[in-house]
Amino acid sequence: MASHQNSELDRLDTRILEVVTEEGRISITDLAERVGLSKTPCQLRLKKLVEEGYIEGFAAILNPSKLGLDHVAFAEVKLTHTHEEALKSFNAAVKKIQEVEECHMIAGRFDYLLKIRTRDIRRYRHVLGERISSLPFVASTSTNVAMETIKEGRGNLLNAG
Template structure:
Protein backbone atom coordinates (compact mmCIF):
# COMPACT_ATOMS: atom_id res chain seq x y z
CA UNK A 1 0.00 0.00 0.00
CA UNK A 2 1.01 3.57 -0.60
CA UNK A 3 1.85 5.48 2.56
CA UNK A 4 2.63 8.96 1.27
CA UNK A 5 0.59 10.56 4.04
CA UNK A 6 -1.92 9.44 6.61
CA UNK A 7 -4.98 10.63 4.68
CA UNK A 8 -4.07 8.54 1.63
CA UNK A 9 -2.62 5.50 3.40
CA UNK A 10 -5.80 3.49 2.75
CA UNK A 11 -5.45 3.48 -1.04
CA UNK A 12 -2.94 1.74 -3.27
CA UNK A 13 -2.03 1.91 -6.96
CA UNK A 14 -5.10 -0.12 -8.03
CA UNK A 15 -7.37 2.29 -6.12
CA UNK A 16 -5.65 5.29 -7.68
CA UNK A 17 -6.12 3.81 -11.17
CA UNK A 18 -9.79 3.20 -10.41
CA UNK A 19 -10.17 6.84 -9.36
CA UNK A 20 -8.29 8.11 -12.42
CA UNK A 21 -10.49 6.09 -14.78
CA UNK A 22 -13.72 7.15 -13.03
CA UNK A 23 -12.79 10.82 -13.34
CA UNK A 24 -12.63 10.36 -17.10
CA UNK A 25 -15.58 7.96 -17.40
CA UNK A 26 -17.91 7.83 -14.41
CA UNK A 27 -20.30 5.55 -16.32
CA UNK A 28 -17.82 2.76 -17.01
CA UNK A 29 -19.10 -0.69 -16.08
CA UNK A 30 -17.40 -2.61 -13.29
CA UNK A 31 -16.46 -5.29 -15.82
CA UNK A 32 -14.72 -2.76 -18.08
CA UNK A 33 -13.13 -1.04 -15.09
CA UNK A 34 -11.78 -4.37 -13.84
CA UNK A 35 -10.34 -5.14 -17.29
CA UNK A 36 -8.62 -1.75 -17.48
CA UNK A 37 -6.93 -2.04 -14.09
CA UNK A 38 -6.06 -5.73 -14.39
CA UNK A 39 -8.26 -7.21 -11.66
CA UNK A 40 -11.20 -9.57 -11.77
CA UNK A 41 -14.69 -8.14 -11.37
CA UNK A 42 -15.28 -9.14 -7.71
CA UNK A 43 -12.18 -7.48 -6.17
CA UNK A 44 -12.67 -4.45 -8.43
CA UNK A 45 -16.26 -4.06 -7.21
CA UNK A 46 -15.12 -4.44 -3.59
CA UNK A 47 -12.50 -1.71 -4.09
CA UNK A 48 -15.05 0.53 -5.82
CA UNK A 49 -17.52 0.13 -2.94
CA UNK A 50 -14.78 0.78 -0.36
CA UNK A 51 -13.73 3.96 -2.19
CA UNK A 52 -17.34 5.15 -2.09
CA UNK A 53 -17.96 4.20 1.55
CA UNK A 54 -14.67 5.71 2.75
CA UNK A 55 -15.41 9.05 1.05
CA UNK A 56 -12.85 9.04 -1.76
CA UNK A 57 -15.76 9.05 -4.20
CA UNK A 58 -18.37 11.57 -3.07
CA UNK A 59 -20.95 10.83 -5.74
CA UNK A 60 -21.81 10.78 -9.40
CA UNK A 61 -23.61 13.42 -11.41
CA UNK A 62 -24.47 14.45 -14.91
CA UNK A 63 -22.23 17.18 -16.30
CA UNK A 64 -24.42 19.49 -18.34
CA UNK A 65 -23.32 21.49 -21.35
CA UNK A 66 -23.68 25.16 -20.27
CA UNK A 67 -24.04 26.38 -23.87
CA UNK A 68 -26.90 23.99 -24.59
CA UNK A 69 -28.54 25.12 -21.34
CA UNK A 70 -28.03 28.77 -22.38
CA UNK A 71 -25.98 29.34 -19.23
CA UNK A 72 -22.55 30.11 -20.62
CA UNK A 73 -21.96 33.53 -19.05
CA UNK A 74 -19.48 33.23 -16.16
CA UNK A 75 -18.45 35.99 -13.80
CA UNK A 76 -16.11 35.82 -10.84
CA UNK A 77 -17.09 38.19 -8.07
CA UNK A 78 -14.87 39.31 -5.23
CA UNK A 79 -16.83 40.00 -2.07
CA UNK A 80 -15.56 42.12 0.80
CA UNK A 81 -17.50 41.85 4.06
CA UNK A 82 -18.10 44.58 6.64
CA UNK A 83 -17.39 42.12 9.47
CA UNK A 84 -15.53 38.82 9.54
CA UNK A 85 -16.32 37.48 12.99
CA UNK A 86 -17.42 33.83 13.07
CA UNK A 87 -21.16 34.56 13.22
CA UNK A 88 -20.95 36.91 10.20
CA UNK A 89 -19.10 34.27 8.21
CA UNK A 90 -21.68 31.62 9.12
CA UNK A 91 -24.55 33.89 8.08
CA UNK A 92 -22.88 34.77 4.79
CA UNK A 93 -22.05 31.12 4.05
CA UNK A 94 -25.60 29.95 4.71
CA UNK A 95 -27.13 32.71 2.59
CA UNK A 96 -24.78 32.35 -0.40
CA UNK A 97 -25.53 28.61 -0.63
CA UNK A 98 -29.16 29.49 -1.42
CA UNK A 99 -28.33 31.41 -4.61
CA UNK A 100 -28.60 28.89 -7.46
CA UNK A 101 -26.46 30.95 -9.84
CA UNK A 102 -23.48 30.74 -7.48
CA UNK A 103 -21.62 27.63 -8.63
CA UNK A 104 -18.67 28.05 -6.28
CA UNK A 105 -17.88 30.11 -3.22
CA UNK A 106 -14.41 30.24 -1.71
CA UNK A 107 -13.24 32.08 1.41
CA UNK A 108 -10.03 33.85 0.45
CA UNK A 109 -7.02 35.01 2.44
CA UNK A 110 -6.19 38.38 0.91
CA UNK A 111 -7.59 41.82 0.15
CA UNK A 112 -11.17 40.51 -0.11
CA UNK A 113 -13.04 37.81 1.79
CA UNK A 114 -14.81 35.59 -0.77
CA UNK A 115 -14.53 34.69 -4.43
CA UNK A 116 -17.75 33.57 -6.13
CA UNK A 117 -18.14 31.84 -9.47
CA UNK A 118 -21.50 32.86 -10.87
CA UNK A 119 -23.09 31.34 -13.99
CA UNK A 120 -26.00 33.04 -15.77
CA UNK A 121 -27.40 33.16 -19.28
CA UNK A 122 -26.05 36.66 -20.01
CA UNK A 123 -24.67 39.86 -18.50
CA UNK A 124 -28.15 41.30 -17.95
CA UNK A 125 -29.12 38.32 -15.78
CA UNK A 126 -25.81 38.59 -13.95
CA UNK A 127 -26.55 42.25 -13.11
CA UNK A 128 -29.90 41.19 -11.61
CA UNK A 129 -28.28 38.41 -9.56
CA UNK A 130 -25.61 40.83 -8.36
CA UNK A 131 -28.06 43.57 -7.46
CA UNK A 132 -30.83 41.47 -5.94
CA UNK A 133 -28.95 38.54 -4.45
CA UNK A 134 -25.21 39.00 -4.00
CA UNK A 135 -25.27 42.63 -2.83
CA UNK A 136 -28.01 41.86 -0.31
CA UNK A 137 -26.14 38.98 1.33
CA UNK A 138 -25.37 39.52 5.03
CA UNK A 139 -22.40 41.78 5.77
CA UNK A 140 -21.49 42.55 2.13
CA UNK A 141 -19.54 45.81 1.98
CA UNK A 142 -18.63 45.78 -1.72
CA UNK A 143 -18.09 43.57 -4.72
CA UNK A 144 -15.88 43.55 -7.78
CA UNK A 145 -16.66 41.55 -10.92
CA UNK A 146 -14.47 39.84 -13.50
CA UNK A 147 -16.27 38.52 -16.59
CA UNK A 148 -14.91 35.39 -18.23
CA UNK A 149 -14.08 35.68 -21.90
CA UNK A 150 -13.23 32.01 -22.47
CA UNK A 151 -13.19 28.89 -20.30
CA UNK A 152 -9.96 26.97 -20.77
CA UNK A 153 -10.36 24.41 -17.94
CA UNK A 154 -13.21 23.84 -15.52
CA UNK A 155 -13.80 21.81 -12.37
CA UNK A 156 -13.99 18.09 -12.84
CA UNK A 157 -10.68 18.20 -14.69
CA UNK A 158 -8.70 19.01 -11.57
CA UNK A 159 -8.08 15.44 -10.45
CA UNK A 160 -7.97 13.88 -13.87
CA UNK A 161 -4.75 12.10 -14.82
CA UNK A 162 -2.34 14.01 -17.00
CA UNK A 163 -3.20 13.77 -20.69
CA UNK A 164 -0.45 12.45 -22.95
Protein backbone atom coordinates in the same frame (compact mmCIF):
# COMPACT_ATOMS: atom_id res chain seq x y z
CA MET B 1 -15.02 2.67 8.19
CA ALA B 2 -12.11 4.83 9.15
CA SER B 3 -10.93 7.52 6.79
CA HIS B 4 -7.50 7.03 5.23
CA GLN B 5 -4.93 9.49 4.01
CA ASN B 6 -3.93 9.60 0.33
CA SER B 7 -0.70 7.75 1.11
CA GLU B 8 -2.75 4.67 2.05
CA LEU B 9 -4.28 4.28 -1.40
CA ASP B 10 -2.57 1.48 -3.26
CA ARG B 11 -1.87 1.37 -6.98
CA LEU B 12 -5.18 -0.37 -7.79
CA ASP B 13 -7.27 2.10 -5.76
CA THR B 14 -5.51 4.99 -7.47
CA ARG B 15 -6.13 3.46 -10.89
CA ILE B 16 -9.82 2.95 -10.08
CA LEU B 17 -10.08 6.62 -9.09
CA GLU B 18 -8.34 7.71 -12.30
CA VAL B 19 -10.68 5.68 -14.49
CA VAL B 20 -13.95 6.70 -12.79
CA THR B 21 -12.84 10.35 -12.84
CA GLU B 22 -12.67 10.17 -16.63
CA GLU B 23 -15.55 7.72 -17.17
CA GLY B 24 -18.06 7.88 -14.34
CA ARG B 25 -20.54 5.64 -16.15
CA ILE B 26 -18.10 2.81 -16.88
CA SER B 27 -19.49 -0.63 -16.07
CA ILE B 28 -17.91 -2.66 -13.28
CA THR B 29 -16.90 -5.27 -15.86
CA ASP B 30 -15.07 -2.70 -17.97
CA LEU B 31 -13.57 -1.01 -14.91
CA ALA B 32 -12.27 -4.33 -13.61
CA GLU B 33 -10.68 -5.08 -16.97
CA ARG B 34 -9.07 -1.63 -17.17
CA VAL B 35 -7.49 -1.89 -13.70
CA GLY B 36 -6.53 -5.56 -13.92
CA LEU B 37 -8.91 -7.09 -11.39
CA SER B 38 -11.79 -9.52 -11.52
CA LYS B 39 -15.29 -8.07 -11.20
CA THR B 40 -16.03 -8.80 -7.51
CA PRO B 41 -12.76 -7.45 -6.02
CA CYS B 42 -13.08 -4.36 -8.22
CA GLN B 43 -16.66 -3.81 -7.10
CA LEU B 44 -15.63 -4.18 -3.43
CA ARG B 45 -12.77 -1.68 -3.86
CA LEU B 46 -15.06 0.83 -5.58
CA LYS B 47 -17.62 0.47 -2.80
CA LYS B 48 -14.87 1.00 -0.17
CA LEU B 49 -13.64 4.14 -1.97
CA VAL B 50 -17.18 5.54 -1.85
CA GLU B 51 -17.72 4.57 1.81
CA GLU B 52 -14.39 6.09 2.87
CA GLY B 53 -15.21 9.37 1.12
CA TYR B 54 -12.64 9.28 -1.69
CA ILE B 55 -15.58 9.33 -4.11
CA GLU B 56 -18.27 11.78 -3.06
CA GLY B 57 -20.73 10.84 -5.78
CA PHE B 58 -21.36 10.48 -9.48
CA ALA B 59 -22.99 13.18 -11.58
CA ALA B 60 -23.67 14.15 -15.16
CA ILE B 61 -21.54 17.00 -16.51
CA LEU B 62 -23.91 19.40 -18.24
CA ASN B 63 -23.02 21.57 -21.22
CA PRO B 64 -23.66 25.19 -20.13
CA SER B 65 -23.80 26.45 -23.74
CA LYS B 66 -26.57 24.00 -24.66
CA LEU B 67 -28.49 25.27 -21.63
CA GLY B 68 -28.00 28.92 -22.62
CA LEU B 69 -25.73 29.64 -19.65
CA ASP B 70 -22.69 31.09 -21.40
CA HIS B 71 -22.11 34.10 -19.15
CA VAL B 72 -19.52 33.48 -16.42
CA ALA B 73 -18.53 36.15 -13.93
CA PHE B 74 -16.34 36.09 -10.85
CA ALA B 75 -17.50 38.34 -8.04
CA GLU B 76 -15.07 39.43 -5.35
CA VAL B 77 -16.99 39.96 -2.13
CA LYS B 78 -15.79 42.01 0.83
CA LEU B 79 -17.67 41.60 4.12
CA THR B 80 -18.29 44.24 6.76
CA HIS B 81 -17.15 41.80 9.45
CA THR B 82 -15.31 38.49 9.40
CA HIS B 83 -16.21 37.19 12.84
CA GLU B 84 -17.53 33.63 12.98
CA GLU B 85 -21.21 34.63 13.04
CA ALA B 86 -20.79 36.77 9.91
CA LEU B 87 -18.95 34.00 8.06
CA LYS B 88 -21.55 31.37 9.00
CA SER B 89 -24.42 33.65 7.96
CA PHE B 90 -22.82 34.50 4.64
CA ASN B 91 -21.89 30.86 3.93
CA ALA B 92 -25.41 29.59 4.62
CA ALA B 93 -27.06 32.29 2.51
CA VAL B 94 -24.74 32.06 -0.52
CA LYS B 95 -25.38 28.30 -0.80
CA LYS B 96 -29.02 29.11 -1.60
CA ILE B 97 -28.24 31.09 -4.77
CA GLN B 98 -28.40 28.61 -7.63
CA GLU B 99 -26.43 30.80 -10.04
CA VAL B 100 -23.41 30.64 -7.72
CA GLU B 101 -21.47 27.61 -8.96
CA GLU B 102 -18.53 28.04 -6.59
CA CYS B 103 -17.79 30.04 -3.47
CA HIS B 104 -14.28 30.27 -2.01
CA MET B 105 -13.15 32.05 1.13
CA ILE B 106 -10.03 33.97 0.11
CA ALA B 107 -7.01 35.22 2.05
CA GLY B 108 -6.27 38.57 0.47
CA ARG B 109 -7.79 41.93 -0.35
CA PHE B 110 -11.36 40.54 -0.39
CA ASP B 111 -13.09 37.80 1.60
CA TYR B 112 -14.85 35.58 -0.96
CA LEU B 113 -14.60 34.75 -4.64
CA LEU B 114 -17.82 33.59 -6.29
CA LYS B 115 -18.15 31.95 -9.69
CA ILE B 116 -21.54 32.90 -11.08
CA ARG B 117 -23.08 31.46 -14.24
CA THR B 118 -26.06 33.13 -15.92
CA ARG B 119 -27.59 33.37 -19.40
CA ASP B 120 -26.40 36.96 -19.99
CA ILE B 121 -25.10 40.17 -18.41
CA ARG B 122 -28.64 41.38 -17.61
CA ARG B 123 -29.38 38.29 -15.57
CA TYR B 124 -25.99 38.62 -13.88
CA ARG B 125 -26.75 42.24 -12.94
CA HIS B 126 -30.02 41.07 -11.39
CA VAL B 127 -28.35 38.25 -9.43
CA LEU B 128 -25.59 40.58 -8.24
CA GLY B 129 -27.90 43.46 -7.33
CA GLU B 130 -30.80 41.55 -5.83
CA ARG B 131 -29.24 38.43 -4.37
CA ILE B 132 -25.48 38.72 -3.79
CA SER B 133 -25.36 42.33 -2.64
CA SER B 134 -28.11 41.63 -0.12
CA LEU B 135 -26.36 38.64 1.45
CA PRO B 136 -25.57 39.04 5.16
CA PHE B 137 -22.60 41.29 5.97
CA VAL B 138 -21.73 42.16 2.34
CA ALA B 139 -19.91 45.49 2.23
CA SER B 140 -18.88 45.60 -1.43
CA THR B 141 -18.46 43.53 -4.58
CA SER B 142 -16.28 43.72 -7.65
CA THR B 143 -16.90 41.76 -10.84
CA ASN B 144 -14.59 40.15 -13.37
CA VAL B 145 -16.28 38.72 -16.48
CA ALA B 146 -14.79 35.69 -18.19
CA MET B 147 -14.15 36.31 -21.89
CA GLU B 148 -13.46 32.66 -22.66
CA THR B 149 -13.21 29.48 -20.58
CA ILE B 150 -9.99 27.61 -21.29
CA LYS B 151 -10.22 24.88 -18.66
CA GLU B 152 -13.05 24.09 -16.29
CA GLY B 153 -13.87 21.35 -13.84
CA ARG B 154 -12.08 19.46 -11.13
CA GLY B 155 -9.20 18.18 -13.22
CA ASN B 156 -7.18 15.20 -12.07
CA LEU B 157 -6.92 15.57 -8.31
CA LEU B 158 -4.70 12.50 -8.05
CA ASN B 159 -1.85 14.23 -9.88
CA ALA B 160 -2.38 17.68 -8.37
CA GLY B 161 0.20 17.05 -5.65
